[in-house]
Structure formats: C-alpha cells, structure tokens
Amino acid sequence: MPGMTAYFGLKEIGQPKAGETVVVSAASGAVGSVVGQLAKLWGCRAVGIAGGREKCDYVKHELGFDACLDYKAGNLRDELKAACPKGVDVYFDNVGGEILDLLLTRMNLFGRIVVCGMIAEYNATEPYRVKNLRAVLVNRLKLQGMIIFDWKDRYGEALKALAGYFAEGKLKYRESVVQGLENAPRGLMDLLNGKNFGKQLVKL
16 A cells, blocks of 8 residues: 555656656655655656654665655755755655645745645644745645545556566565564554654564
8 A cells, every 4th residue: 555655646646757856755664665766766856854864874775765864863954955956846745744844945836745644743732833835826836635545446557567666676665563463552653753664564
C-alpha cells in the first residue's frame, strides 16, 4: 500500500515533469522513500526532509536522493533554500504543520502539493494554524488530499510498475520490525515518534 500511495500520489496529483524539483517530507518512511526514488526515476531532482543525520544519510546515500535535510538541525529554512535554488515544483507532504507552512513559501508558480499525511498533527492538542496560505492564491498552487483507495481500480498498474523497478534494482525499501504482538504498542509509538525506517511491521 505505501508504494502504491507514493506511485499514484506523485504521478496523478504531483504530475512531475523531467527537470522539476520534488520535495518529500518523512523521506525515510514507507511512502516518502518511494516518492523520492520514483521522482529520480522520472527525471526529477529529489529532495527529502527527515529527522536526524542517520535518516538523512540513508535517504541520500542508499536511496539516491539528491539531498536530504534534517529538520531537527534547526536551520531548515536556509537548507531548503540552498537545496532548491530554483524553487519547488512538487511537494509531497506527509507531515503537515510547520514544514508544510515553510514549503508554501518555496513553491513555484503552478506548483502541486500532495497532502498525504499529517504526522505533526496526530498528537497535537490544538491544530496548527497555517500562516502562508496566501501562497496558494498568489502562486496558483494545486493542493490536494491523497487517499490510496481512490485508485483501487488501478492497483494492478502500480504493482506492475513498482515490481518492475524492484526487479531491475531501481527501487529499494527498508522495514522496521518488532517481534510479537505484545510489542505492537511499542512499534506504534516508535512510528509516531519517528524512530522507524520504512514500513513499521509487527512479526507474530
């Protein structure tokens, strides 16, 4: 499911064109890691955002992104500007909150934002109040939510494409696995706290 979410979200909503810049948050996660790899396969510049140097190194050196920015380092605004000197054409948003707000300020004219997740909001006691929504009007942005079930009639297309990339060695994935049902709550907490790499699984 994460791979298909990345495939349809990027292809159908993001509509990337070769040479464009694609930014994805939660870039070391199950969806984000595939988004960036597909962006590269489709001729785009791929920039990830992740939490911590270990995750950023994985995204850049193992998954092949052009750059990965550590939002925990405290200088994301400057790093984003340096990594995307020509602006951002597609932003695949998995987190919402302040990072979405920042990306709104870097989007190019007629840019596309895929809203796939709101990780930053899940444990919030109050919703984040977006400050830069005016950018949607000024830059004529498309901002659309992404739920994989809307493409249920086309799952076969995505599975064929993703399996082909994987068989050719062009698509990599990673899983975080906890052992036993009794540890499932810990796995969920690790996921919500950003400790996982790729898909979080529970092995029974």
